[in-house]
Amino acid sequence: xxLLWLIPLLPILGTAMLGAIGALGAIGRRPPKALVTLIxxxxxxxxxxxxxxxxxxYAAIYPRPYEQTLYAWTAGPLHLDVAFLxxxxxxxxxxxxxxxxxxxxVYSVGYMGHEEGYRRxxxxxxxxxxxxxxxxxxxxxxxxxxxxxGVGLCSYLLIGFYYDQDFPPYAGKKAFIVNRVGDFxxxxxxxxxxxxxxxxxxxxxxxxxxxxxxPALAPYALGLTFAGFVALCFFVGAMGKSAQIPLxxxxxxxxAGPTPVSALIHAATMVTAGVYMVARSNAIYQLAxxxxxxxxxxxxxxxxxxxxxxxxxxxxxxxxxxxTVSQLGYMFLAAGLGAYTxxxxxxxxxxxxxxxxxxxxxxxxxxxxxxxxxxxxxxxKRALPVTYWTFVVGALAIAGIPPLAGFFxxxxxxxxxxxxxxxxxxLVGLVTAGLTAFYxxxxxxxxxxxxxxxxxxxxxxxxxxxxxxxxxLVVLAAGAVAAxxxxxxxxxxxxxxxxxxxxxLEPTLWTIAGHPRAVHEMGAGTExxxxxxxxxxxVAGILLARRLYDRPSDGLTGPQEDAAIAARFPGLYRTLxxxxxxxxLYDRAIVRPLxxxxxxxxxxxxxxxxxxxxxGSASLADLLxxxxxxxxxxxxxxxxxxxxxxxxGLFWWIALS
Amino acid sequence: xxxxVPISWYLVLAALLFAIGAAxxxxxxxxxxxxxxxxLMLNAANLTLVxxxxxxxxxxxxxxxxxxxxxxxxxxxxxLALFIAIYRQRRTIDxxxxxxxxx
Numbered sequence: 001x002x003l004l005w006l007i008p009l010l011p012i013l014g015t016a017m018l019g020a021i022g023a024l025g026a027i028g029r030r031p032p033k034a035l036v037t038l039i040x041x042x043x044x045x046x047x048x049x050x051x052x053x054x055x056x057x058y059a060a061i062y063p064r065p066y067e068q069t070l071y072a073w074t075a076g077p078l079h080l081d082v083a084f085l086x087x088x089x090x091x092x093x094x095x096x097x098x099x100x101x102x103x104x105x106v107y108s109v110g111y112m113g114h115e116e117g118y119r120r121x122x123x124x125x126x127x128x129x130x131x132x133x134x135x136x137x138x139x140x141x142x143x144x145x146x147x148x149x150g151v152g153l154c155s156y157l158l159i160g161f162y163y164d165q166d167f168p169p170y171a172g173k174k175a176f177i178v179n180r181v182g183d184f185x186x187x188x189x190x191x192x193x194x195x196x197x198x199x200x201x202x203x204x205x206x207x208x209x210x211x212x213x214x215p216a217l218a219p220y221a222l223g224l225t226f227a228g229f230v231a232l233c234f235f236v237g238a239m240g241k242s243a244q245i246p247l248x249x250x251x252x253x254x255x256a257g258p259t260p261v262s263a264l265i266h267a268a269t270m271v272t273a274g275v276y277m278v279a280r281s282n283a284i285y286q287l288a289x290x291x292x293x294x295x296x297x298x299x300x301x302x303x304x305x306x307x308x309x310x311x312x313x314x315x316x317x318x319x320x321x322x323x324t325v326s327q328l329g330y331m332f333l334a335a336g337l338g339a340y341t342x343x344x345x346x347x348x349x350x351x352x353x354x355x356x357x358x359x360x361x362x363x364x365x366x367x368x369x370x371x372x373x374x375x376x377x378x379x380x381k382r383a384l385p386v387t388y389w390t391f392v393v394g395a396l397a398i399a400g401i402p403p404l405a406g407f408f409x410x411x412x413x414x415x416x417x418x419x420x421x422x423x424x425x426x427l428v429g430l431v432t433a434g435l436t437a438f439y440x441x442x443x444x445x446x447x448x449x450x451x452x453x454x455x456x457x458x459x460x461x462x463x464x465x466x467x468x469x470x471x472x473l474v475v476l477a478a479g480a481v482a483a484x485x486x487x488x489x490x491x492x493x494x495x496x497x498x499x500x501x502x503x504x505l506e507p508t509l510w511t512i513a514g515h516p517r518a519v520h521e522m523g524a525g526t527e528x529x530x531x532x533x534x535x536x537x538x539v540a541g542i543l544l545a546r547r548l549y550d551r552p553s554d555g556l557t558g559p560q561e562d563a564a565i566a567a568r569f570p571g572l573y574r575t576l577x578x579x580x581x582x583x584x585l586y587d588r589a590i591v592r593p594l595x596x597x598x599x600x601x602x603x604x605x606x607x608x609x610x611x612x613x614x615x616g617s618a619s620l621a622d623l624l625x626x627x628x629x630x631x632x633x634x635x636x637x638x639x640x641x642x643x644x645x646x647x648x649g650l651f652w653w654i655a656l657s
Numbered sequence: 658x659x660x661x662v663p664i665s666w667y668l669v670l671a672a673l674l675f676a677i678g679a680a681x682x683x684x685x686x687x688x689x690x691x692x693x694x695x696x697l698m699l700n701a702a703n704l705t706l707v708x709x710x711x712x713x714x715x716x717x718x719x720x721x722x723x724x725x726x727x728x729x730x731x732x733x734x735x736x737l738a739l740f741i742a743i744y745r746q747r748r749t750i751d752x753x754x755x756x757x758x759x760x
Contacts, residue, residue, distance in 0.1 A: 632759045
């Protein structure tokens with residue numbers, strides 16, 4: 001376990017090595033592809049092996065946290081260490097990130113095999129793994145923040161991977177800039193913590209909050225208590241990273257990156273960093289019930305908002321992107337309700353099935369030669385059987401069909417809402433679940449069922465992906481089936497205690513002195529009824545999608561069905577297809593005024609004031625020099641006169657002194 | 658020592674010589690004339706040195722005068738050589754027309 005520090009370091013070393021072998025280019029040799037693959041897979045592979053070894057050792061000291069301090073980062077009154085923390089929460093994240101991350105690396109070998117920039121891709125991907133592991137293993141907010149910024153950087157680099165096209169670099173910049181808004185708030189939250197507690201170490205701040213919550217409940221700023229203020233700052237940070245309203249707009253555009261990147265960064269790991277941080281800071285959020293309510297509300301709103309947009313998207317990756325935003329909303333809904341374990345549970349199951357779905361879509365796109373529009377697909381299940389079946393497993397899992405993973409985690413969240421008496425939030429969650437089932441199976445039917453709608457060239461090109469891509473799909477599908485069994489709710493456990501996940505994470509929840517955590521008990525009958533209801537809603541969503549998009553009898557293809565729906569509800573459909581015009585709204589309200597302000601600053605402040613003062617001082621010197629040069633007549637007698645006057649002046653001065 | 662000339666006379670004469678030389682150096686346009694004027698100024702200085710040397714019975718002043726004479730001779734040689742070179746180039750030694758030393 002003392003090798004914990006190597007886990008984030010190895011992928012970073014991998015990046016350095018991949019960069020270094022690029023020096024071969026200087027002697028005119030391309031680095032051999034096998035070497036790139038070896039390093040690119042080896043670094044995260046070793047990381048995974050080490051992580052598993054550490055987790056096995058950690059089981060012995062569970063539930064105590066293990067903290068490893070490498071060295072003191074700062075000297076002086078503010079004491080910060082470069083330190084790593086392994087506790088049940090980071091253990092879960094560590095497993096998810098290294099395991100899913102490694103599978104996606106394996107898949108990338110096949111997916112990116114024919115692409116230019118193979119080495120660059122793996123260098124970025126390894127760096128991302130390193131930064132993500134730094135984020136989850138950091139023992140204080142600052143180490144976490146370094147990882148937080150690192151994953152943001154890698155996200156930017158990988159979204160803009162195809163830098164020779166127009167849109168990907170734009171999308172990368174958008175992601176980076178939107179995230180700055182959140183990062184700013186994160187920083188402010190850290191400053192507030194430092195100012196009050198003089199430390200950012202998790203095992204310092206939280207115990208002090210838990211033991212003596214009084215000072216944190218005093219009014220602080222913005223009409224909030226100290227805990228409320230910090231909680232709000234961190235949540236705004238999470239909004240950016242985890243794509244919540246109003247900062248979610250970058251995530252759908254982030255699909256411009258390679259598909260495995262979407263799976264790793266924009267589905268399974270990075271975007272869940274905000275959820276992780278909120279769960280990590282649960283001591284603070286427990287002291288801020290108002291902000292927690294806000295978190296839950298934003299989460300629920302994001303969940304249903306993104307789900308409705310997902311209904312009308314035709315790009316297979318866009319559907320998945322909005323689905324991700326929606327599921328992240330679910331996680332925040334849970335975290336806001338105080339069900340931190342449920343939100344992490346959903347984070348984990350979501351990592352499996354959403355990575356699976358993204359990689360499945362990648363396999364489809366690979367077979368289609370880069371085509372992402374579902375209207376040009378159809379009937380692919382014959383050509384891509386493995387992709388089809390694993391994709392269906394993923395779709396069933398996200399729809400919440402028992403006994404797949406999504407059912408248990410979604411149910412845990414809905415149970416938290418119902419148990420807390422938040423029936424409005426419960427209803428939103430339930431409707432979202434139905435919408436999710438509908439749009440996922442719309443995607444399944446449009447892509448895999450019916451007749452092929454692409455060109456003949458594309459039809460001949462169709463092929464199942466190589467094993468290096470299908471194997472990760474199968475492994476992830478197994479995870480999407482089984483991951484939920486870690487947290488079977490008590491009411492379905494038949495006496496045995498099978499809610500292992502909750503109990504595993506229990507030690508990371510802080511018990512605040514004088515503020516007992518609310519425990520919601522529901523009658524077994526009510527709970528079973530709610531479970532049945534959510535399953536019924538999911539099944540209804542699937543059946544509706546099947547009725548609309550997989551009905552050869554009426555002679556309409558999927559896209560024609562969409563057109564028929566659009567004709568019946570023109571305004572509504574257009575609004576959804578155009579994503580509620582939020583991008584346009586931001587463009588008008590923020591981007592363009594900002595561009596105008598920048599133009600003003602450029603033309604007037606920089607061009608006129610700054611350049612003007614620089615040029616002006618030069619002109620002044622020129623003018624004075626012009627006067628001075630009038631004395632340089634070239635006439636020797638004038639010079640003799642100056643000399644004479646100078647000597648007189650000198651004598652005058654000497655005589656005076 | 659009766660019948661000797663008082664020091665002030667020497668100084669007044671030297672000052673007059675120096676002023677004439679300075680005025681000539683500043684106003685003449687002919688290079689040779691400027692040269693002559695400068696020699697006047699040098700010799701005004703020499704005169705003061707000798708006068709004071711005599712007054713205080715100190716030989717150093719007279720010694721310095723020999724140095725000045727030697728340097729002045731060398732300077733005259735170099736200066737005349739320069740003026741000859743300039744004359745060959747420009748066919749004039751009117752300093753008003755030698756105005757190349759400007760920006």
